[in-house]
Amino acid sequence: MVIKPPILRTGDTIGIVTLGSPLDAATINARIATLQSFGFNVILGSFVYASTGFLAGTDRQRASDLMAMFENRQVKMILPTRGGVGVSGILPYLDYEIIRRNPKIVTGYSDVTSLLNALYQFSNLLTFHSLLLIDFRATTPAYNYNQFFSAVATITSPRAVTNPPGIPLVSRVRGNVTGRLVGGNLTALVDTLGTPYEIDTTGNILLIEETHEPINTVYRYINHLRLAGKFADCLGIIMGECTACPPAYGKTYEDLINEFIVPLGKPLMTNLTTAHGYYKAALPIGARVNLNTINNTLTILEPTVSG
Numbered sequence: 001m002v003i004k005p006p007i008l009r010t011g012d013t014i015g016i017v018t019l020g021s022p023l024d025a026a027t028i029n030a031r032i033a034t035l036q037s038f039g040f041n042v043i044l045g046s047f048v049y050a051s052t053g054f055l056a057g058t059d060r061q062r063a064s065d066l067m068a069m070f071e072n073r074q075v076k077m078i079l080p081t082r083g084g085v086g087v088s089g090i091l092p093y094l095d096y097e098i099i100r101r102n103p104k105i106v107t108g109y110s111d112v113t114s115l116l117n118a119l120y121q122f123s124n125l126l127t128f129h130s131l132l133l134i135d136f137r138a139t140t141p142a143y144n145y146n147q148f149f150s151a152v153a154t155i156t157s158p159r160a161v162t163n164p165p166g167i168p169l170v171s172r173v174r175g176n177v178t179g180r181l182v183g184g185n186l187t188a189l190v191d192t193l194g195t196p197y198e199i200d201t202t203g204n205i206l207l208i209e210e211t212h213e214p215i216n217t218v219y220r221y222i223n224h225l226r227l228a229g230k231f232a233d234c235l236g237i238i239m240g241e242c243t244a245c246p247p248a249y250g251k252t253y254e255d256l257i258n259e260f261i262v263p264l265g266k267p268l269m270t271n272l273t274t275a276h277g278y279y280k281a282a283l284p285i286g287a288r289v290n291l292n293t294i295n296n297t298l299t300i301l302e303p304t305v306s307g
Contacts, residue, residue, distance in 0.1 A: 001090055001124075001289070002120070002124055002125075002286045003100065003123070003124050003125050003126065004103070004126050004164060004169055004303065004304060004305050004306045005077075005101045005103040005104050005105045005106075005125065005305055005306065006076060006103070006104075006105075006122075006305060006306055007152070007153060007154075007155065007305040007307055008076055008077050008105055008149075008152045008265050008305070009153065009185070010038070010039040010040070010152045010232065011041065012038055012040060012042070012077065012261060013040070013041040013043060013075050013076055014035060014040050014041070014042050014075070014076070014077045014078075014079050014105075015042075015043050015044075015045065015068075015069035015077070015078045015079065016028070016032065016041075016042060016043070016044050016045060016074065016080075016081060016133060017045040017047075017060065017062070017065045017066050017076040017081070018047060018048050018049075018050065018056040018057075018065075018082070018279060019056070019062050019065075019066060019080045019086075019090060019110075019112065019115065019187060019211065020046070020055070020056065020062075020079065020080070020083050020084040020085055020086040020087040020111045020112070020222075021054055021055060021056060021081065021082060021084020021085055021086060022049075022050065022051035022052075022054075022055070022056040022084075023056075023081045023082045023133075025049050025297045026057075027134065028048060028049065028081055028133065029137045030137070030165065030191055031081075031133045031134060031135075032133070033054070033139060034136040034137055034215060035079075035133075035136050036147050036246060038136075038239055039149050039215070040041045040209060040270045041074075043072070043074070043198075045065030045066075045068065045069065045209040046061075046064070046065055046068075047061045047062060047064075047065050048081065050062075050067070051052070051231075054084065054086070054104055055085070055086045055089075055181075056086075057292055058257070059086070059089035059090050059092075059093060059195075062086070062089075062090045063090035063093035063094055064093075065099070066078065066090065066094065067093075067094060067095060067098065067099075068213075069103060069104065069134070069213065069240045069283055070098060070099050070102045070236075071098065073102075075104060076105065077080055077104060077105035077106075077107070077152065077183065078104050078105065078106045078107075078137050079107060079108075079131075079132070079133050080107075080108045080112050080119070080133065080217030080233055081132065081133040081134065082110070082132055082133070082134050083108065083109065083110025083111035083112045083113075083132065083185075083188075084110070084111055085111055086111065086217075087111040087112055087113075087188070087189070088114040088115075088191055088192065088195075088197065089179055090195075091114065091115070091118050091196075091197050093172060094118075096118075096122040096123045097123075099119060099122075099123040099125060100123040100124060100125065100225040103123075103125050104113070105128065105152050105305065106119060106127045106128065107128040107130045107131055107132070107148070108127070108128075108129075108130070108131075108132050109129050109130065109131075109184060109185060109189050109209075109269065109274075109275035109276070110132070110185050110188070110211075110275065111185065111187075111270075111274065111278075112128070112132070112184075112188075112216050113184030113185040113187075113188035113189060114131065114188045114191060114192055114197060115127075115287060116128070116129060116184060116201075116285045117183070117184070117192070117197075117199055118170070118192075118197045120182065120285050120286035121194070121197070121200055122197075122284075126285065126286040126287055126304055127152055127282055127284070127285045127286060127287055128148075128152060128282060128284055128285065128304070129183075129207065129275065129282070129283040129284075129299050130148050130151060130152075130224070130282040130283065131144060131148050131280065131282075132149065132279075137287065140280065141164070141225075142280055143164045143273075143279050143280075143292070144279060144280045147161075147265060147281050147282035148280075148282045149259055149273070151300075151304050151305075152175070152282075152304070152305055153207065153305075154301040154303075154305075155305060155306075155307050156303070157300070157301070157302050157303045158290075158299050158300060158301050158302075159299070159300040160226055160297060160298070160299050160300075161272070161281050161282075161283065161298045161299070161300060162272065162277070163271070163273050163281070164279050166294045167271065167273060167279070168271060169268065169269055169270075169271055169272060169296055169297075169306070170270045170296075170305075171267075171268070171270075171293035171294070172257065172258075172261075172262050172268040172269070172270055172293070172297045173264075173265060173266060173268035173293060174267065174293050174294050175236060175237040175267025175291075175292075175293050175294070176218065176267070176286070176290070176291070176292045176293070176294055176295075177205065177236040177267050177290070177291050178201055178235075178288065178289070178290045178291075178301070179204045179205045179234075179235040179236070179288070179289070179291075180203075180204050180205070180208060180286055180287065180289070181204065181205050181207060181238075181283060181285055181286065181289045182199060182200065182201060182205070182207070182285060182286070183199065183201075183206045183207035183208055183238075184207055184208075184209065184283075184284075184285070185209060185210065185211075185275065185276075186208050186210040186213075186218065186221050186222070186223060186225075187213065188212065188222045189221075189230075190224050190225065191210070191226065193212060193228050198228075199230065200233075200245075200307070201230045201231075201233045201234040202233040202234075203234075203235060204233075205232070205233070205234065205236045205238065205289055206230065206234040206236070206238070206239070207238045207240060207274075208222075208238070208239055208240065208278060209239075209241055209242065209243075209244055209274040209275050209277075210241075210242045210243070210245060210276070211241075211242070211243040211244060211245065211275075211276035212243070212244050212245065212246050212274035212276075213242070213243065214246050214247075214248040215242075215245060215246070215247055215248040215251050215252060215253060215256055216248035216249060216251070217248075218242060218245060218253065218256060219256055219260065220252075220268045222233055222256065222260055223260070225258075226264075230237070231264050231266065231278065233297070234266060235266070235291075236267035236268070236269075236291040236293075237261060237264070237268045237269075238264050238268075238269050238270075238291065238298065239257055239261060239264050239268065239270040239271075239272070240272045240273070240274030240275065240277075240281075241271070241272075241273065241275075241276065243275075243276040243277050243278040251292065253281065265293055267293045269291060269293055269296070272298070283288050284300060284304040287300055287302055287304050288300075288301040288302050289301060
């Protein structure tokens with residue numbers, strides 16, 4: 001049975017870590033001030049402000065920050081500052097048994113996708129494809145906060161995942177399947193293939209989203225997943241947004257979905273507001289979900305935190 005982290009309450013302590021690329025100190029401090037204004041306490045990893053080119057310290061340093069947060073009994077949620085690149089580099093240096101014994105809320109997206117799925121696969125910990133520290137700012141839409149806190153600060157169940165008004169979910173291939181949700185950022189998923197941390201889609205519902213990649217590159221990554229058997233193994237597919245993904249050779253993201261995803265024949269939902277988009281649904285990795293593309297609904301079937 002999947003391990004659900006304890007619920008987040010006002011006054012709890014959030015541990016801030018930088019697990020991939022660096023983020024400037026001014027931005028980190030401004031976002032921390034927002035968290036504190038919400039009534040949370042904050043502690044920082046030793047390498048939060050580190051910057052060594054495109055990485056925030058060595059793989060071992062970033063991994064040690066994450067493990068310190070899991071081992072700190074005061075910390076209820078671990079919040080990465082950003083994604084970027086390099087998160088997969090910390091995976092060999094994590095103690096998944098210690099993590100299993102000390103479940104915490106872990107949230108993020110982009111390159112953090114590799115961590116979210118590894119924690120589910122190796123520690124059986126439910127994680128959240130949701131907000132990063134950079135998202136805690138005055139301009140963040142209320143929808144994003146409502147989604148996030150519904151997932152980590154309530155035990156509401158079942159919970160329908162819906163887009164903001166005026167942005168419809170779109171079901172492309174009809175079906176009704178129930179399984180555990182895995183996936184996230186496409187680039188990060190492909191990065192796991194052929195490694196000990198390869199994404200496991202067997203009997204699961206696969207979520208995909210991307211940003212700032214031309215459509216021919218998105219096709220290349222989609223085809224890589226197909227050749228690796230990840231679509232054959234999954235029960236259903238949710239295609240989130242491809243934010244700022246320019247057309248290539250006259251083909252768009254919609255063309256890619258219609259020409260390469262629809263023919264796979266798996267129950268398929270598209271247009272879900274995800275991660276790199278302005279609006280961000282909170283999607284629990286490892287939770288049981290029902291994907292009903294007959295009724296055009298996506299439902300989280302269980303509480304995603306423990307009371």
